[in-house]
Amino acid sequence: MKPILDILTGTQSKTKVLKAIAYIDNSASKFKQFITEFMQADERGSQNLAWIIGSIADVHPAIIKPHYSELLQKLQNPCHAAVKRNILRAISKNAIPNNFIGPLANVCFEFLDDSKETIAVRVFSMDILYEICLLEPALSLELVTILRYHIPYSKPGFRSKAKKIINALI
Numbered sequence: 001m002k003p004i005l006d007i008l009t010g011t012q013s014k015t016k017v018l019k020a021i022a023y024i025d026n027s028a029s030k031f032k033q034f035i036t037e038f039m040q041a042d043e044r045g046s047q048n049l050a051w052i053i054g055s056i057a058d059v060h061p062a063i064i065k066p067h068y069s070e071l072l073q074k075l076q077n078p079c080h081a082a083v084k085r086n087i088l089r090a091i092s093k094n095a096i097p098n099n100f101i102g103p104l105a106n107v108c109f110e111f112l113d114d115s116k117e118t119i120a121v122r123v124f125s126m127d128i129l130y131e132i133c134l135l136e137p138a139l140s141l142e143l144v145t146i147l148r149y150h151i152p153y154s155k156p157g158f159r160s161k162a163k164k165i166i167n168a169l170i
Contacts, residue, residue: 012048020052026060035067039074046074047082054086061093068100075107081118084111088124096131105132105139113146115153123161130165140169 024030038049053071057064064071071087088108096104108125111117126147133140147162154162 012051017051017055021056021059024052024056024063026063028063028066031056031063031067035070039070043080047080050080050083050086054089057090057093061090064090065094065097068097068104072100072103072107076103081121085118085120085124088121088128092124092127092131096128096135098135101132101136104128105136108132109142109146112143113150115150119155119158122158126158126161126165130168133169144169 024034034049034052038046038053041049053064068091071091075084075087088111091104108129111121111125112129114122126143129139129143133143144166147166151159151162
């Protein structure tokens with residue numbers, strides 16, 4: 001099997017990402033190889049490969065599930081906002097396995113509460129935390145408190161999403 005980064009050589013484009021997704025399709029073995037490549041890639045390579053993670057979850061969301069530990073590991077280490085955004089986007093397409101609720105909640109609360117983080121990363125974190133709160137209602141108060149704190153200082157997209165989640169949780 002050829003490395004996915006070979007497909008993405010040159011300028012990054014939607015066409016190349018779609019070609020990589022078609023190559024992986026719903027193959028667990030190809031996706032496992034892809035995750036290994038993603039975990040070992042340098043910062044720029046990780047950014048390119050992350051786009052595939054976010055996009056493949058739209059087509060084959062279940063293919064992500066066996067790799068939650070690797071994706072969570074990537075989130076817990078410093079990485080580019082594009083990597084975080086696409087991993088969170090992929091995770092948000094699936095039910096969260098019970099053994100990942102705690103660690104994922106911690107990462108998402110950290111991203112959500114960081115006003116220097118990108119809006120997309122914060123909003124995907126918000127979505128995941130909402131789903132976690134449905135499973136663990138005790139976390140709802142913490143989520144609502146953080147959202148209420150950030151609403152006055154945030155951009156319209158963040159405010160809108162935060163208000164919807166607050167209304168759904170209270």
